[in-house]
Amino acid sequence: MKLNADKWFTEVYSDDGCALSLEFSEKLHEEQTGWQKLEIYQTTGFGRLMLLDGCIMLTDRDNFIYHEMMTHPVLCSHPDPKRVLIIGGGDCGCLREVLKHKGIKHVHQVDLDERVTWASEKYFPDLCESNNDERAIFSFTDGVAFVEQAEAGSYDVIIVDSVDPVGQAARLYSEDFYRACFNALSEKGIMIAQSESPLFHKSLIESMQSRMAGVGYNDISSLFFPQCTYPSGWWSASMAFKDGKPSEFRKVDIETKYYNNDIHQAAQAVPQFMRNSD
């Protein structure tokens, strides 16, 4: 069957001979920002859709899984997180989830492209409902430079909510960046970074985690979760602990759609084919 390109947006994952398409009723916005092409569509089955440079960033329907899994597991793994840094995350979905945790004193969100946050405030108001929380701080600047210049030990949790490792974003996957995060983290600090698909990008996950281990984190842990509109429908995040155990986490009572205490533990179960590479 052939899809009508006037009604369907298609993202091709060329390395894997695979493509995902979403049907839309209207293109709501398109611009070339200083950094990338930004598009917003109204889809028929997934609510609104945001693209950056033709890649699906998020949809109304399924972003809850990603945003919850990028925030609650790492926050609950820290004994008392107060100061959080988000690198990327311009759609503000992670920010909203972080601010559900009562103990948080401030969250600093650092994204290069102010227009992503502008578009999210306009087209994804749910994600931005905590943007006016007085604990939220926004900087629109280079995340790598920001972390390099951050005061040592000034964050309890760093969340790297970045796009794929191409172009500018590739620096967010480097050993230098992981080392800068290590220095910016407090004694029991933890960083988490999205780490692509277990099915499509196993070697990327392995190399990311090996780089994290290389700069001195004492334990690395993977989280696995479904993510319908990302390549392969299956996604991962990698947590790097300065001084803590992935198996220990605080049980919290916050409102979520995907995450809960059972899911926290379950997400850490490692499929056999990912173990075999040990």
Next chain:
Amino acid sequence: MKLNADKWFTEVYSDDGCALSLEFSEKLHEEQTGWQKLEIYQTTGFGRLMLLDGCIMLTDRDNFIYHEMMTHPVLCSHPDPKRVLIIGGGDCGCLREVLKHKGIKHVHQVDLDERVTWASEKYFPDLCESNNDERAIFSFTDGVAFVEQAEAGSYDVIIVDSVDPVGQAARLYSEDFYRACFNALSEKGIMIAQSESPLFHKSLIESMQSRMAGVGYNDISSLFFPQCTYPSGWWSASMAFKDGKPSEFRKVDIETKYYNNDIHQAAQAVPQFMRNSD
């Protein structure tokens, strides 16, 4: 981007405004069997692909997750499974996994369409590598009638590896069928049925499980797992226990690519939005 229909197969999930495409280099086979249209493609990224009536049944690359999750959890949840019935499953992938368990005395695979098994033997030889095991029995007949006529208590585990609940296959989702399975199961018997996508088909999962409970099973449990080439990339199976607890399972040492003891437990963690319907 528009995909060239000469090089890409596309399955549209119309209810959800979503489509998955796989690039192929060659169509290897096409026939109208007595029951359905059967096609085999050579893809560029997923090995071989089998379609029935235009729906993706399996690919070489990702079928391991589905087949392992449809077999090992249910078998390990039974104290000593010896007699197994597979309804559907003509590709023989479940059969192969079941036969990895040493205690199995016989597995009876009952699929309507002999041509599916023919095609699997020809194009997916890996899946069929245990077809000549002397414990394997094949019948090509109607699964519902077969179960209704089965001797009471004659199976320890029944695996319902069926297509979506449309046409002929809809009967495999009925209360009558679940009752027939209940009768055919031994005292500590367990049935498992594939139950579609948590993201796309939540109400189907709920109604299946409610029908299972309605015919007398004493406990019902869900399994969740990624499945790249099925709608939404996220899938489920439902287990119904005559007399057992989903939380108890035997640890086994068998060769797998996805399943292991941690994954068994993890797959039972219920996402918050699926709990809210309790």
